[in-house]
Amino acid sequence: MKIYYTLTGQKEVFEPLIPSRVSMYACGVTVYDYCHIGHARSAIIFDVIRRYMRYKGFQVTYVRNFTDIDDKIINRARQENVSWDVIAKQYTDAYYEDMDMLGVGRADVEPKATEYINEMIEIIKALIGKGIAYVSDGSVYFSVDKFPGYGKLSKRDMEEMLAGARVDVDKRKKNPLDFALWKNSKEGEPFWESPWGLGRPGWHIECSAMSLKHLGESFDIHGGGADLLFPHHENEIAQSEAFTGTPFAKYWVHNGFITIDKEKMSKSLGNFFTIREVLDKFDPEVLRFFLLSTHYRSPIEFSDEQLREAESSIDRYYTTAVRTNDFLERNDSGYKELSGTGKSFSELLSAFKESFEEAMDDDFNTAQALGHIFELIRECNRFLDSKPSGQEAGELILKTRELLTETGTVLNIFNRTPLEWYSSLMHVKNIGLSEEDILEQIGKRQDARNRKDWQTADIIRRDLEEKGVLLEDKKDRTDWKIKVG
RNA sequence: GGCGGCGUACCCAAGUGGCCAAGGGGGAGGUCUGCAAAACCUUUAUUCAGCGGUUCAAAUCCGCUCGCCGCCUCCA
Known part of the structure; x- marks a missing residue:
């Protein structure tokens, strides 16, 4: 088996760290809104990878996290005037509803960031102890200069990134590329106690803490959308390897984007569709099939x-x-x-x-x-x-x-079963007829056919077709199906 | 500016050195059928954005050109 490996940029033969076992970690979602079809793509491809690994006889441990504390969640909670955890709960539930519809199985472990605060604090303390992280104004930052391999996954040179000038200038950081491990909480924000005062974890550290806890220092496959490659996965590597001193994930797998009119579908452009919107018009299997009909690394044009x-x-x-x-x-x-x-x-x-x-x-x-x-x-x-x-x-x-x-x-x-498929299409396409209605029409048409009254038979068939129901005459019966395409 | 990817029929999309360039959708003709539908058969790329090069052999490797897109900021 070969897997495309982001680090080398080519397909590599898959050899798990422990023979016959596969450990994989996929970045899940931040639960602050309904999932869009890009989330679906990522979830489905990792679901398939996991299923295929099992099919091949591997014993798979699959971990997929929920980011349940984050700026976006806090903002959303503020807008709706509820507590952050209400938002997190609401959209975690919605996530499960969507994924169940799409046939995406539960991961073996589905950790939530807020359940691993202590583990994160321990890692951060150790990084400070090693001189790789520093405290500044109640927050803790990772010093990218202290991690020699920084940029190796996304193949970026730090000099060039700095020259790119799109990095924000933050006086609290020694190097603009440094990233927060721990964020000092502002007035009115949710907080946890830490050696550096009240605050909350930075985004990247949760994945390091949770993968370490459930999969160990090194594991086989880590993945997510291609947009997580930098900085998220780059930062995960830096934190984790600086902390453990051993290689982090062996294979990095990134799925491509969904595009609309050739442009990346994204929240900021507003050109996105939620899973719910799509499932309003199409059977879930249609979306799943569509997303699997293109190789996972290629962009896929949605329409x-x-x-x-x-x-x-x-x-x-x-x-x-x-x-x-x-x-x-x-x-x-x-x-x-x-x-x-x-x-x-x-x-x-x-x-x-x-x-x-x-x-x-x-x-x-x-x-x-x-x-x-x-x-x-x-x-x-x-x-x-x-x-x-x-x-x-x-x-x-x-x-x-x-x-x-x-x-x-x-x-x-x-x-x-075919009947389940057609029943589902009947609902999703708002046919407005019940199965009984259709069978009744088929009966009437059969009477006409027995009389060789082809005209009546054809009218019945045409009327049904106009409503989206197709009839197929077989040797000894007439089948109905829902018109597709 | 740096890094990366893509360009295969009417549409979508596999194929990354060598058997007829998968598969799906659509079109045309046919078989079957009371007529249809479905299914099947034939057909729809002597050619893979363009131009050069390497090779006995290239859609596939190399170079250049054109076009499109992504990442470098939160993002699946």
């Missing part, structure tokens, strides 16, 4: 059109699922020799898993993995078109279903 295409793709899967179910229900299990189509399908089937793993082993190439899945779907349909029957054919289709379920579980897509 309704893209989502509609994703919806059509998923529908192709569920349409095929209906076919395989039908086949297995009717197939007679007597002996019958496999046709040529059957034989070539059988070959594809045996190669499929390897293809899927090859794609995923290559830096979690979910886009390519999906390509293989759709190739399997096409060949499965082709096989079914050849009107197969017999025990061996049944086994092939059964095997197909197994493989699709197994790989679908890694990506956490394609895990519902």
